[in-house]
Amino acid sequence: MSGFSWLFRVEGSKRTLNGPFALAFNLIAAGFSLFYLYTSGFGLISTQSNRGVYLMLTSVLVFLIYPAGTRSPTNRPSLLDLALIGLAVVSVGYWIDQYVSYAMFRVSNPSQMDLVMGGIAIAVMLETSRRALGPIISLIAIAFLLQLYLGRYLPGQMAHPGMSVERIIEFTFSTQEALFGVVTATFATFVFPFMIFGAFLERSGAGAFFMELGTAVAGRWRGGPAKVAVITSAFFGSISGSSVANVVTTGSFTIPLMKRTGYRPHDAGAIEAIASTGGQFMPPVMGAGVFILATLTETSYLTIALLNVIPALVFFAFLLMMVDLEAVRLGLKGLPASETPRVRDVVKKGWHFFMPLGVVLGLLFNGYSPEFCAFWGTVSAAVLSWRHKDTRMGPSAVLKGLVGGAQSNAAAGAAIGTLGIIIGGIVLAGLGLKFSAVLIELSGGNLFWALCLVTLVSIIIGMGSSTTGSYIILSVVAAPALIQLGVPMIAAHLAVFYAACLSNITPPVCVAAFAGAAIAGAPPMKTGLAALKFGATLVLMPFSFAYVPELLLQGEWYEIIYTVGLYTTGAILLAISLQGAMIVSGPLSKNQRILFAVAGLLLMFPANLAVDLFGGALAALAIAWFFSSRKKADRVPEGA
Template identity: 35%
Template sequence: MTNKLKLTPDGKIDLKVAEEKNNTDIERAFKNPDGEVGWRRIRRFIIAAIAIGLAIYVLYYAAYGGFPAWQHRAIFTSIGLILCFACFPYKKGKPQGHLLFDVLPLLLSIFLLFHAYFAYPDIALRQGASSTFDQIVATLMVFLIIEGVRRTIGHAMAVLALFFWAYIFIGPLFPGILGHQGFSYGRMTDALFITTNGIFSDPIYVASTVLIIFLIFAAFMMRTGVGQFFIEFAFALTGRIRGGPALASVLSSGLLATITGNGAANASMTGPFTIPLMKQVGYNRTFAAGVEAVSSQGGQIMPPIMGAAAFVMAEFTGIPYIEIAAYALIPALLFFTVVGAVIYFQARRLGLEGIPRKQLPNLKHILLTKGYLIIPLVLIIVLMVLGTSPMRAGLWALGSVIVLSLFRKESRLNLLSVLAALEAGIKNAIPTVMACAGAGIIAGSVIMTGLGMSFSRFAIDLSGGQLLPMLLMIMIACIILGMGMPTVSAYVILATVAAGALVQLDVPVIVAHFFVFYFGIFSGITPPVAITSFITAGIAGSNPLKTSVYSLRIGMAGFILPYMLVYNPALSLEGSTFDIVFGIFTATLGLVAFAAFVEGCVLKRVNVVERLILLVSAILLVYQEIYTDLIGIALVIGIFVYQWKKGNSTDLKAGKQALNQ
């Protein structure tokens, strides 16, 4: 198939990503491209100053410490609410500044900030005997957080947080195991506000320390041009292979998503570039949008950063983050291998070729001129392996970005760029901060009412104590609860409610948490509410529902991997070296066989019998049993050899016919 690509004057494929200019309030206030005067320009300065001030505060706190735990988290949450109501209007498309719905919540958030600063330590002494004023302040914070969640995340999570808060009081109305004896308003105030078990629990702790630093780090990395480097590197590495542009999209989007930690945001960032390019080389718009959605969402399972939920997992399980990243590496590589296989088989089926070498950037030149940009990522891994906390590792990596940016003019950061990156990092964190605060309300309610234990008993009884039915039930719950929610929110809810049920059935703690973590992530590409797929569909101009179905098809490995983690201990690095290596090999082969079954192609299109054999081999290779594995391997090799010989025979006959003519 002939590819019609947009080329630069020197004959290379045009890989230049459009850069947003003056996209932060501090830049717009200083450069004033719109000619704003008076209050509007002053307002930009104020919002930028608050965001930059919060960034400086969290960086200082990471380096030197500061306020006690409750006070620090309450101050951080209050400033997050201030920025939320200053930056997100009460209704999308409406101008900011409505007296009742924008200004009043903003003023109340400022009041909460002053309360957080001045109330401590006296408020800690009132635990168990909260005053009426404490109860009013607690209620105010709960409802402001719920409104902040509605503005930044959406109605689904806001309604869920409101329900769980109300469940504290209306629990006695529920029948059987789902009910509880009920709690007073004072107990609610203690659990959700005065202690660090509710709003100010692990999710907001992670958001106010580790996560915020990594989001600031990501903003600095993007300012130095690492996004452009990842795209050029991906195309130089994979562009010549069949389906090269789509494979490059997977690689570049996956690399960026592991830094940004947000599938939807990453799709918005890279999709406008990768999707049109995939369409140019012959992929239909629905497939192109699906590839971008899957690779952007899947980047959250790829170490070293993995997004906010992985840091929360470290707090929940007590397992060091670097160990969690190590456990996640093999499944992440498997996932992207299978996505690549789906793309490759699709390209063979459609007869698509790669991009000519002369139109691609030179890999050696890219690595020599821009390769230094990945040093901060390597530094993060090295420091955490050496035992440095993720917070300190992120801080050192951030410093290295600033130093390395000075090496070349293209990446150099001036004072305005530094301030803009600080502002961007904080603003990018606002939805996640609201999600973590909302998740704190839900988690606090679940712990207070004992709903987690009740759900575990209910699920075990319903499944008859059998593991597979339990896994299916929790998978469905993960997908439903994950719809319309960021990963961290879905994970916190499910880890609190459902992971314990798996642990009671002797599933290892880390595997149980990964199970809910993965399904929380891939709910973002699962119909009918597939946020990331809907974003890429809008970019590609494709049907949103069809795009989400295609995304499901491309990313099917994400729905098989959690089960493989449970039934194949080798993927969790358990067992002898041989068991681990053989287990990884059979898992990879089984997933690739399933990809070939889905796409209906290996070296060429398969017939019905070949397709069924691929499905059977994939199923046999999922289970870690030597006999089923050997049969599955033999079937896959048989299909490959048969197609290879059939292809050679066809080519030979065609050659003889051409000679005779």
């Protein structure tokens, strides 16, 4: 039984459970994962059970592991926590049991018990998100509930007659439009199975393998640890889909290495933060928001993954160039040969870790649903772990994988009920189209200014929400405005999704950068600003999807190749400008940096052949100017 002793201890971010409560948490978490692993592989479950069980057990786990406040016990749940667990089970259980009866006999005429249970469920979900994510997203949800009641007092286009408390509770709780709507369905059906898949991959040794592979590939290069961070974060982030989880997991290894080889603490934290953020849109797995995007646009997940290949590769190519030029500027070297394994040896030992990803992709290409692919990816990860004795997943490791998937979901899924409340408030009041009209009016119908406003709104919303939460809200209030201004639907949704990702690294509240700063021992705000510099292409991506459709494989193949080539070249020129350095030694002057920036932006946003040629000419001029100034500097005698 010594292999199962961990069952009696659970370490969370704010509470550590011991004894019976830890055992209860682990058993509930394992059962939670097992239930949704079964449904992803075999189905056969009602819609209300699929959505209701997900919200219910997510809340139960959150109340067990997250204390109510600073005075709450840190080693066990309080009486309040236990009461809230009971209320979550009773209210959501009531909805699961009564939904069919409501839909058949009580639509628009809810019973008193419907309203009581609805009020309890709404309060429970608001508290669930407050516990795990802080008060802001819950306050936003409360504001959306209040605007439903006080609609007649709202200004301008946002005004509406207002709704009764009974109507608000009925729509939010009893229907499948708000609390138990598409957001909950997507997380329960698609996202959670992939979280379990990621937990099994990591438990099988894949996380350590990708870290070692990144070290083997890039460790000896100049600034090698930063490149290791970029490569491993691309790999691991695609599996985890969470920027903060990625920072904490890979950053604990890469950030100290970067600092040791000469990177400044805030830059080390920033590089890991922006690389981890990029993992959210790195195929094949990507972040939870992409599953929502696929659902809202009624597009297959495989199509969304394929459309993200070029933007993700360009993003990481730019980031690699940025860290390389930072190494040039600071005169940094790579890791010593004694600390870098050979690529051949690493691949020989761990090539099988690519196979679960291959299983997922193979099934997706053959038309199977994402959750079915996640099921078989999970099974293959467990089976393939037996290739080496030290990674074999026995009963204890499998149980840990199940618990790990549920624990990851507790943090990511805590906001889902509250996000459903927000979406319900927007839909019931018709605010989506109204906000879009306001956005178009403020931008004067100009697409560029509309994209600027969307980016600004995403940063504001992102202060109190995750990438997924920000995207869900933006998809309702901002994407329709871009579509009205002529942006294709998928491009508009990808634009707001990447804008939502931007909030991870944008001060004043940038959770991924703050996590990197904590590990690096650097000032959080300084780290956030540095991450914004290293992730400059992420700022431009929403504009790129609107103005450069070839990035999303729109157009003839030769147009796509030509435009992507120009865009990538422009991104490299922009990196040179931002870092003030070329691959060869020697700093750029201020005017040279400006010239490189202008040339880069012209190539990244090609309007016509004349603009392309002008951008190319400016780039050639900037490069010639740099080398000419270097030759003159070299000819100046020392001491002259």
